[in-house]
Amino acid sequence: MKTKLLCLAAAFAVSACASDPQTTQVSTPTAHPVQSPTSSRVTSVETHTTEPVYVARPGSIEEFSTNAGDRVYFAYDSYTLSAEARATLSKQAAWLNSYPRTRILVAGNCDERGTREYNLALGARRSNSVKQYLVNLGVDPSRVTTISYGKERPIDPRSVGAAWSINRNAHTAIVSGASS
Amino acid sequence: MKLTKIILTTLLLMVWVLSVPANASLEIDITRGHLDPTPLAIPNFSGSTDPERLIGEQIASVIRDDLERSGLFKILDPASYIEHQRNIDLKPKFAEWRVINSDALLAGRVVIENENRIRVDVRLWDVFAETHLFGQQMGTTPENWRRIAHKIADAIYQKLTGESGYFDTRVVFIAESGPKINRVKRLAIMDQDGANPTFLTPGSYTVLTPRFSPTAQQITYLSYSTMVPSVFLFNIETGRQEVLGDFPGMTFAPRFSPDGKKVIMSLVQDGNSDIWVMDLRTRRRVRLTSASAIDTSPSFSPDGSKIVFNSDRGGSPQLYIMNADGSNIHRISFNRGRYSAPVWSPRGDLIAFTQQNKGRFHIGVMRPDGTAERILTTAYLDEGPTWSPNGRVLMFTRETRPGGGPRVYSIDLTGSNLRRVETPGDSSDPAWSPLIE
Numbered sequence: 374m375k376t377k378l379l380c381l382a383a384a385f386a387v388s389a390c391a392s393d394p395q396t397t398q399v400s401t402p403t404a405h406p407v408q409s410p411t412s413s414r415v416t417s418v419e420t421h422t423t424e425p426v427y428v429a430r431p432g433s434i435e436e437f438s439t440n441a442g443d444r445v446y447f448a449y450d451s452y453t454l455s456a457e458a459r460a461t462l463s464k465q466a467a468w469l470n471s472y473p474r475t476r477i478l479v480a481g482n483c484d485e486r487g488t489r490e491y492n493l494a495l496g497a498r499r500s501n502s503v504k505q506y507l508v509n510l511g512v513d514p515s516r517v518t519t520i521s522y523g524k525e526r527p528i529d530p531r532s533v534g535a536a537w538s539i540n541r542n543a544h545t546a547i548v549s550g551a552s553s
Numbered sequence: 554m555k556l557t558k559i560i561l562t563t564l565l566l567m568v569w570v571l572s573v574p575a576n577a578s579l580e581i582d583i584t585r586g587h588l589d590p591t592p593l594a595i596p597n598f599s600g601s602t603d604p605e606r607l608i609g610e611q612i613a614s615v616i617r618d619d620l621e622r623s624g625l626f627k628i629l630d631p632a633s634y635i636e637h638q639r640n641i642d643l644k645p646k647f648a649e650w651r652v653i654n655s656d657a658l659l660a661g662r663v664v665i666e667n668e669n670r671i672r673v674d675v676r677l678w679d680v681f682a683e684t685h686l687f688g689q690q691m692g693t694t695p696e697n698w699r700r701i702a703h704k705i706a707d708a709i710y711q712k713l714t715g716e717s718g719y720f721d722t723r724v725v726f727i728a729e730s731g732p733k734i735n736r737v738k739r740l741a742i743m744d745q746d747g748a749n750p751t752f753l754t755p756g757s758y759t760v761l762t763p764r765f766s767p768t769a770q771q772i773t774y775l776s777y778s779t780m781v782p783s784v785f786l787f788n789i790e791t792g793r794q795e796v797l798g799d800f801p802g803m804t805f806a807p808r809f810s811p812d813g814k815k816v817i818m819s820l821v822q823d824g825n826s827d828i829w830v831m832d833l834r835t836r837r838r839v840r841l842t843s844a845s846a847i848d849t850s851p852s853f854s855p856d857g858s859k860i861v862f863n864s865d866r867g868g869s870p871q872l873y874i875m876n877a878d879g880s881n882i883h884r885i886s887f888n889r890g891r892y893s894a895p896v897w898s899p900r901g902d903l904i905a906f907t908q909q910n911k912g913r914f915h916i917g918v919m920r921p922d923g924t925a926e927r928i929l930t931t932a933y934l935d936e937g938p939t940w941s942p943n944g945r946v947l948m949f950t951r952e953t954r955p956g957g958g959p960r961v962y963s964i965d966l967t968g969s970n971l972r973r974v975e976t977p978g979d980s981s982d983p984a985w986s987p988l989i990e
Contacts (some may be wrong), residue, residue, distance in 0.1 A: 450869075452824075488893040488907050488914075488936045489762060489982070490806040491863055491870050493775075494819065494826040494847040497803060501824020520782065521803060521821065525759060530733035532933075532955030 432472050432552040441468045447541045452498035454506060465545055466510035475550035479503045481521045484537035489523060496521030503543040581625055581714045590627040591656050596634055598661035608698050609663040615702035619720040624970030629655050641676055650680040671695050675705055686712050699748060719941040720745060723986040725763040725772050726961055729979035740774060747975025765986045768813030775805045784818050798831050798838055806849045811857050819849040828862055841879035852896045861895040861904050872906060885923035894937050900944035907936040916949050929968045939985045950981040
């Protein structure tokens with residue numbers, strides 16, 4: 374009990390409390406090496422001024438992901454593009470056609486409810502579905518590279534249906550030509 | 554129990570008198586699940602100096618662990634041994650080993666001949682038949698004592714079951730660490746019992762699905778170290794890594810041919826995965842399938858004449874067999890569920906696979922004609938079986954519960970003796986080596 378109180382006090386004093394790594398993370402923006410339990414070193418507070426809210430710069434990666442959307446989702450064991458996915462890809466194609474110097478990498482991803490090699494093949498189909506759709510909307514195929522990660526790159530770590538839905542996706546990354 | 558043994562022994566002695574080889578008495582049928590493992594006594598190996606006795610203790614301990622893990626043997630507690638043999642060349646006092654119910658006795662001796670060489674002598678005795686089952690002498694460098702132990706365990710296994718063992722082998726696998734959304738996956742290798750784990754890649758790029766060459770100290774695997782993920786070769790002796798071929802797309806799911814001269818794999822073109830085979834010497838590649846379906850996870854039959862693979866050409870992932878030239882493709886899996894990751898047994902009689910059914914994953918086996926299917930395991934995720942070189946044990950990746958990290962497990966072909974294999978941390982994609990020469 375006493376230790377807990379001490380920890381709490383330490384947290385308020387913005388010092389690194391070894392038994393509570395969360396506290397350490399709050400007090401500084403960067404990760405800390407773990408300190409020994411006896412340490413009572415006070416960690417300094419870094420202050421940064423928050424930028425005012427701004428609109429993503431046209432032609433930037435941020436603008437692409439905000440305005441077009443950089444991920445489309447698939448049903449289980451499917452590489453068919455849903456109406457929602459097609460709407461997203463139409464916006465991606467429009468953006469890519471506006472910025473013809475950009476190049477993209479489309480990565481196909483799967484949920485964890487399949488075996489490794491089958492999922493690598495399924496992910497390849499998903500990234501290719503996206504590529505073909507974009508090409509049909511006028512994007513030069515030489516600007517589009519595809520890759521499959523199978524089930525190796527989940528974005529939601531949970532093992533529940535909602536996470537699997539999110540992890541069945543194709544992600545479009547601008548790899549070059551975007552304004553910064 | 555005692556009486557049965559006496560009757561058995563008498564019968565066996567009679568048989569022996571009728572001029573059958575002396576070692577016919579102790580035989581273990583490994584085709585059945587063993588609820589009643591054979592009791593063995595393995596005292597620490599003797600030595601005339603402390604360093605010799607230390608190596609003798611270590612060797613005996615590794616042999617005990619190997620045999621115990623096989624599930625076929627029960628190693629009797631050394632504390633219960635009555636006789637403490639001084640000279641292994643003399644016949645043991647069998648009565649004293651019968652009292653503790655040991656069926657067989659392994660006696661060994663270590664001699665350090667010089668700083669670069671140890672010599673180990675062993676003798677295996679049938680306690681009830683009072684016969685000498687085998688004697689062997691082995692020599693190696695002192696730091697190589699573990700391999701001597703595995704070779705002795707293999708010799709005992711072979712003597713008592715009639716089939717070659719699998720203890721002097723290694724396992725290549727993927728060592729996993731870090732959070733699920735940013736997983737580090739490194740190529741790693743260890744002895745079959747988990748000893749001597751070594752990382753072979755740095756972890757800065759993902760590697761998957763390693764497989765051992767059946768003939769050389771070589772591994773093939775999928776690596777994300779290049780712009781296009783590709784099948785690589787890794788030479789264990791030199792540490793040299795190279796991309797296998799300049800395929801026009803992502804290659805994955807590699808496996809060696811049984812003669813070690815070719816690698817079969819999937820190549821992605823326009824999103825479609827087909828099976829290709831590459832000759833390792835000429836680097837010539839031949840396309841074997843050309844369906845607009847997923848064709849992957851190819852595995853040769855041990856005679857090299859056929860290939861089992863995974864395809865969704867029928868609408869869901871199922872197992873198919875074709876001739877080695879790509880002809881005569883036919884489906885072999887017809888039960889419920891989704892089938893993938895087939896691997897042909899080194900004995901040729903069975904194909905192990907992963908089956909997905911009603912939200913659970915299973916490891917199972919079937920004959921190459923699709924009959925006699927048996928499901929051996931079940932878990933949240935069981936996948937990617939690999940055979941022991943004698944075709945009696947399977948290792949695979951298991952996630953026991955959702956969110957629990959993967960670990961390597963093993964199970965006997967009989968469906969009994971499920972065990973977690975010792976690895977340094979989370980691990981997946983095990984592949985068993987052949988017996989080391």
